[in-house]
Amino acid sequence: VARALRDPSLLVSKAYLAGEWVGASDRTFAVTDPFDGALLAVLPDLGPDDTRRAVAAAAAAQKDWAKRTAKERAGVLKRWYELVIENAEDLAAILTAEQGKPLAEAKGEVVSNAAYLEWFAEEAKRIDGEIIPGANPAQRILVLKQPVGVCAAITPWNFPNGMITRKVGPALAAGCTIVLKPSELTPLSALALAVLAERAGVPKGAFSVVTTTDAKSFGLEVTKNPTVAKITFTGSTAVGRWLMREGADTIKRLSLELGGNAPFIVFDDADLDAAADGALLSKFRNAGQTCVCANRIYVQEGVVEAFTRKLLERVATLKLGRGSEEGVTLGPLINTQAVEKMERHLSDALGKGAKLLTGGRRSDVAPTMFEPTVVAGVTQDMILTKEETFAPLAPIISFRDEADVIAMANDSEFGLASYFYARDMKRILTVAEALQSGMVGVNTGALANEMAPFGGVKQSGLGREGSHHGIEGYLELKYVALAGL
């Protein structure tokens, strides 16, 4: 991949710790391409002492960073945003190499998530406090918004670039500093972003990238270390629960973006072409490896045949292959465990009476590739309606009426995203209100953008990323009672 880069210095084999680039020493780990296992980089495998050092440096840097004017902090973030856009091709190439998604999708991830840096650069200047009338004429209530302090971020492999900007952007905008642990499977995008952050003028220590395969030690260090005020995490619900438990001793502030089990509902008044387009996008983007992917496709009885035909036509156009190849629209899964999980979900469904309409087997293209698969006749007792499959497997479940589908859609411990297609206005409002999820896509299969509050309810998480709400998790309110006036 280095040969393909305009700026090869963006591909780094060092961690970024307390403002220094730290090379590999005794303990290292390899980063490989999920398509063919090719070696991309060897990185230092850091331990809890290194994390502690990064946290101490973040605490030292935070004092000065928080004192800068909002305009100065905004300026640094804006420069970082511009550098990401200028280097989007290279960042996309690095992302595809370590994660596998098609290059056009990778470029989309880089550009659309750079927007969080731009957005929070702008929001930095709008962290407004309040003056509230006092309890008596000699009092006023002053409300200040102050940075929470040192933050730790833990990010997953499915959006190795985008998950960084939506956490580090608001943290730095608010006057916090941040220590990041990217997924050990995809740390290269985070390091490339750190190179650009340094060039943009993010001060030494204000942003560190700890590369490690020992996620648990990192988790223990940042949950127990009293200097860390807040943890922001995107990943599985199991790890989210664990962080909450471990962080209880030090009352950690938490933002958690956890698992989903998104229902995608097609009503009989829907535009079926639009619904099939939306389902294709929502289900097969990133080979089905997003937390907001349609996991269960519910289609009203009268249109199930027509919709299924339209979806199958679209699935047939998907081109499998190496993400960097021209025209490829479906890349590999992250590893063979992901393929095995898909196989488990599929065989459970087929064993319980689901019908295979297309796909159903591993692809010959690469060991981590599975053919895009559609199954019909799915029922609520199959594993794939309960757990996130995180793979290119689309289950179709038919339903009778609104009440029927709302009950099935809400029958989940998760509540991240849901989608539905309909035209009737009354239906649109009542269904949007009834679905138990933090986000609802109505006649769209795409939800995330920097101007919208992204996040879940139920066991899908806490807090929101993006929009003017997205900075609040990095701020504390301080009430100042002004008396004797």
Ligand code: ADP
């Ligand atoms: P996924 O299924 O997306 O891999 P994980 O929750 O396992 O979800 O991983 C998301 C991120 O959380 C990764 O960066 C991973 O290394 C990290 N992680 C996993 N276990 C822990 C842990 N005990 N403490 C802190 N981070 C963890």
